[in-house]
Amino acid sequence: MATIFTRIAGGEIPSYKVAESEDFYAFLDINPLALGHTLVIPRNVEDDYIFHLDEATYEGLWAFARKVATAIRAAVPCKRVGVAVLGMEVPHTHIHLVPLNTEGDMDFRNKKSFSPEQMAKVANDILSEYEKIK
Numbered sequence: 340m341a342t343i344f345t346r347i348a349g350g351e352i353p354s355y356k357v358a359e360s361e362d363f364y365a366f367l368d369i370n371p372l373a374l375g376h377t378l379v380i381p382r383n384v385e386d387d388y389i390f391h392l393d394e395a396t397y398e399g400l401w402a403f404a405r406k407v408a409t410a411i412r413a414a415v416p417c418k419r420v421g422v423a424v425l426g427m428e429v430p431h432t433h434i435h436l437v438p439l440n441t442e443g444d445m446d447f448r449n450k451k452s453f454s455p456e457q458m459a460k461v462a463n464d465i466l467s468e469y470e471k472i473k
Contacts, residue, residue: 355462387430410468
């Protein structure tokens with residue numbers, strides 16, 4: 340059975356897409372730590388542990404995440420884009436990219452809520468920046 344992230348990347352479940360390629364997909368986290376908090380996933384590998392990925396997928400995922408992080412930083416006012424790989428809630432490798440202004444912004448116990456309009460706008464802003472650099 341496909342994971343929820345595979346279904347999101349396949350368009351079966353709606354998401355706020357911020358970037359995509361043939362092999363990878365990036366979308367806003369629906370339980371974000373900050374506006375612009377993005378999840379980056381491999382499309383065709385459902386393993387839940389990043390270090391199980393084959394070398395090409397692993398390296399490609401990080402290269403894609405780097406471009407997405409660059410787009411986030413251009414679209415969202417922040418000092419840095421933080422990175423976390425937890426993978427405990429959904430059994431599908433994913434990288435968290437979180438806009439940061441302080442180290443405390445990366446506290447996964449401190450989820451935020453934004454309106455659908457705010458989410459759609461920031462997703463479009465990030466996608467526009469990603470399109471410039473891809």
